[in-house]
Amino acid sequence: xxxxxxxxxxxxxxxxxxxxxxxxxxxxxxxxxxxxxxxxxxxxxxxxxxxxxxxxxxxxxxxxxxxxxxxxxxxxxxxxxxxxxxxxxxxxxxxxxxxxxxxxxxxxxxxxxxxxxxxxxxxxxxxxxxxxxxxxxxxxxxxxxxxxxxxxxxxxxxxxxxxxxxxxxxxxxxxxxxxxxxxxxxxxxxxxxxxxxxxxxxxxxxxxxxxxxxxxxxxxxxxxxxxxxxxxxxxxxxxxxxxxxxxxxxxxxxxxxxxxxxxxxxxxxxxxxxxxxxxxxxxxxxxxxxxxxxxxxxxxxxxxxxxxxxxxxxxxxxxxxxxxxxxxxxxxxxxxxxxxxxxxxxxxxxxxxxxxxxxxxxxxxxxxxxxxxxxxxxxxxxxxxxxxxxxxxxxxxxxxx
Numbered sequence: 001x002x003x004x005x006x007x008x009x010x011x012x013x014x015x016x017x018x019x020x021x022x023x024x025x026x027x028x029x030x031x032x033x034x035x036x037x038x039x040x041x042x043x044x045x046x047x048x049x050x051x052x053x054x055x056x057x058x059x060x061x062x063x064x065x066x067x068x069x070x071x072x073x074x075x076x077x078x079x080x081x082x083x084x085x086x087x088x089x090x091x092x093x094x095x096x097x098x099x100x101x102x103x104x105x106x107x108x109x110x111x112x113x114x115x116x117x118x119x120x121x122x123x124x125x126x127x128x129x130x131x132x133x134x135x136x137x138x139x140x141x142x143x144x145x146x147x148x149x150x151x152x153x154x155x156x157x158x159x160x161x162x163x164x165x166x167x168x169x170x171x172x173x174x175x176x177x178x179x180x181x182x183x184x185x186x187x188x189x190x191x192x193x194x195x196x197x198x199x200x201x202x203x204x205x206x207x208x209x210x211x212x213x214x215x216x217x218x219x220x221x222x223x224x225x226x227x228x229x230x231x232x233x234x235x236x237x238x239x240x241x242x243x244x245x246x247x248x249x250x251x252x253x254x255x256x257x258x259x260x261x262x263x264x265x266x267x268x269x270x271x272x273x274x275x276x277x278x279x280x281x282x283x284x285x286x287x288x289x290x291x292x293x294x295x296x297x298x299x300x301x302x303x304x305x306x307x308x309x310x311x312x313x314x315x316x317x318x319x320x321x322x323x324x325x326x327x328x329x330x331x332x333x334x335x336x337x338x339x340x341x342x343x344x345x346x347x348x349x350x351x352x353x354x355x356x357x358x359x360x361x362x363x364x365x366x367x368x369x370x371x372x373x374x375x376x377x378x379x380x381x382x383x384x385x386x387x388x389x390x391x392x393x394x395x396x397x398x399x400x401x
Contacts, residue, residue, distance in 0.1 A: 046095070046110035052077070057105060067108075072099040076106040180222065183215035190215075218355075225357035229340070232286070232364045243281040243369075245392055248318055249274050251284065252309050255291035259299070266299040268307055275311040278318050279392040286365045293358045294322040294385050301344075302326025302383060313391060317371075321386040328379030337375050338363040362387070 049058040054068025075082025076099035099108040190208040304326035311320045341356035366387045377383040
């Protein structure tokens with residue numbers, strides 16, 4: 001069963017944790033700042049209460065005199081509050097004065113100016129540190145979320161691949177079992193009849209032996225194709241390729257010559273348009289198997305009396321096509337034609353000896369060589385199967401035949 005993880009929930013949880021951490025950090029900085037201010041007030045802040053006539057009602061430094069002319073006191077009596085920065089003759093240092101009217105008196109605080117500067121610096125340093133740490137938190141959350149998302153994507157893809165592979169294995173096993181069942185049933189039936197065939201005529205015995213021979217050959221072909229496909233798929237998983245330089249002109253000639261007897265039996269003629277000088281890197285045996293499978297497919301199912309092989313090289317690739325002029329393939333079947341065990345006409349394909357794996361083998365061999373396959377057809381006119389491969393060394397040139 002495919003497992004899914006809600007990435008939105010995970011991202012939200014990480015962001016929430018980061019926000020809580022950032023809030024705790026700000027609270028710690030604020031407490032430190034407040035503690036510093038309280039300590040400064042207790043140790044150095046001067047408090048003065050001034051009467052409405054300017055006389056001192058109370059002063060922590062026991063100062064006397066009239067303060068009516070002080071700027072901050074005057075502004076506090078007239079406007080409710082006032083402030084000033086000047087040198088105190090009483091304390092002999094620069095002070096920041098802040099005054100506020102309370103009833104008919106003014107309460108004034110005098111803070112050493114250097115203390116104010118230290119407090120401002122403390123505040124800025126604290127806030128700057130908090131901001132920097134907060135930004136670091138945001139960056140860490142971003143990268144953590146991105147990495148987690150990437151890992152979840154990779155896990156999801158692996159699960160999808162595993163699920164697809166499991167589905168493929170089940171379908172493939174089912175298809176192979178079905179394909180094996182039919183010839184085995186025929187063989188078993190013929191053997192049973194022969195085993196109790198004392199009254200069989202020579203002709204009937206010959207027919208039964210023919211069934212056994214035909215179905216045994218069909219089994220052998222099916223097993224051979226299954227093993228061939230499995231070997232190709234195993235090679236696709238390996239990065240190393242045991243490829244050599246292959247001349248496409250020679251390959252086409254060899255494949256056509258190898259199918260000449262089958263062509264004569266099918267009353268078909270194979271014509272080859274050579275394209276000398278075109279080379280690819282590949283496995284000669286596998287590429288020959290591609291061409292022979294396409295030729296056999298054309299001779300077996302098309303009913304055409306003429307089959308053409310042509311290769312065209314252009315811009316670093318070569319395209320090899322096998323064209324027949326027979327019954328053709330309906331358009332709805334073309335997208336599935338290279339699938340395993342897919343048949344356009346199932347009963348006719350089996351009667352003609354097809355395993356349903358030939359074109360699938362073609363597709364996987366071409367993919368193993370870094371190429372692509374395609375098929376086009378006009379029913380009743382022509383059908384063309386093609387595969388495209390990269391030229392040896394990726395040479396960019398244009399040649400056609």
